[in-house]
Amino acid sequence: MIVSTLGLTESHRGPAGGGDAGLDIAASDTVPQATPGAVDESDRREGPPWVPVLTTLLASLATALGMAWYVAKPIRTLRNAFDAAAGGDLSARVAPTIGSRHDELADLGRDFDRMADRLQESMNRQRRLLHDVSHEVRSPLARLQAAVGLIRLKYGAEGPAVERIEEEIVRIDSLVAGLLHLSRLETGDLSGTEDEVDIQDLVREVVADANFEAQTMGRSVSWGTETAGVVSGRAAMLHGALENVIRNALRYATGCNEITVETDVSDSGEHYQLRVLDTGPGVPECELADVFTPFFRSSNSALKDGHGLGLAIARRAIEAHGGTISASNRRGGGLEVSITLPLKQQVPQPPAV
């Protein structure tokens, strides 16, 4: 609005660089040969009525900008803090940038800080609790294992019952390890550093291992056409995620003897896409969203040996790499689990010499 007023003034009065220059020209146009003192006189006498209007407008523009900045800045700070918090970083605080202001925004900022404090505290508490619980569970497990070893060695105890005890100890231990792993993934508390991961290599290894395991059951896991790609992330985590998805198919796709892995690069060239396909019973539509929830068991599956954490861990691991994972039923029957991962670069790594 203000700008258009200035524009009018300029076009009316002739060419000029800006508002202020336009004003000067206007003044000298009106009284071409007057001394500076006379200019003032004539201005006061017959000064154009838009001068005070313009001054007011400029002043209000400045004030408005100031106000906008004054309001927008803390909102921006708050937004950044919220973004960080949503991303799992609860260390951002608003108070230091608010300074000594005392208004609703400052109150909001201080409320945010209080909330972040409490959230962080409860998250730390939960992490400590999980750590403590796992330690508390593992201590008696370690004793149990040592005791079983001792009765084997010292008293020569053998047989299915002793083996059963040992198997169950391993089972509880891997459950505790899975829970700890999941909780670390959820709190973003990841160990190790990010690397460039050759995803083709990784898929090949996982498929080969899974196929080896499947063949002992008279089944197979195969990978159609290989796709090259490099993803930035943690190889062990991605390896575990893919292994869990394939192992899940092996475990629950009863009557399915062939599990296939398909890969390609998305049309945009930005994502690596991977699908694990089986021809088992699939999962009822209403349960599809739940398969990635810890301890979920489909009503379609007989009770199996797994501890129900594999797909939940896979989802967290894939999401931690900026990817997505979803499950759907295939038209001809069976389950399809699709994974996408953002590619770092599309070029396959040259083989080492």
Add this chain to the structure above:
Amino acid sequence: MTRILVIDDDEKLLGLLHDYLVEEHYVVHVESDATRGVSRALSGDYALVVLDVMMPMLNGLEVLRQIRQDSTLPVMMLTARGDDIDRVTGLELGADDYVAKPCTPRELVARIRAILRRTQIAVGSDPSAVLLAAGALTMWPEQRRAEWRGARVQFTSTEFRLLEILLRHAGAPVSKNDLSLRALGRPHARYDRCIDVHVSSIRRKLGTLADGRPPILAVHRQGYQLLKE
């Protein structure tokens, strides 16, 4: 008989491990106090220490650090399964190998044997030892003595063994699996950083070659190679 010290804060577990290791014909002492654990480990009475690094009451990693300040005594860590941070930190502090706890005592004994086998070769061996050398590195495996540019360097027994294997194959890469089999007595597991951490401590102790390169090169997908210079 071989003397072993076990440091853990779980006294009930210590009792069981003690009985088990005694059945396996070791002389075993157990210790649940960190300070006493360090001084006993440094007494020179033991061939190996089994150390729980996850002890909540006494910081196991701190115990390890104090042992390593004065000794290259073989240390086997007990770590939590899946806890990579403790494991890597422990290896960086100079632990020889680790066993995930809870583990079967049979597995623990197998690992203890693997470490002892290579540390005890030196005992009673021929003192007119074979000398190995390549570039600035000279090793007397029988005496567990290594020199880099004429100055003696102290290595833990696993580091020494790894460097010896690399030296015997100087100029050619040795796979991580071979290194793991021959130095730790177990195959290399995928994503296991044990060998990497040991090699990086060896590198740190050796420094660089005249041209600034590290004397041990990582060869992509093939393992590690000691340069002949």
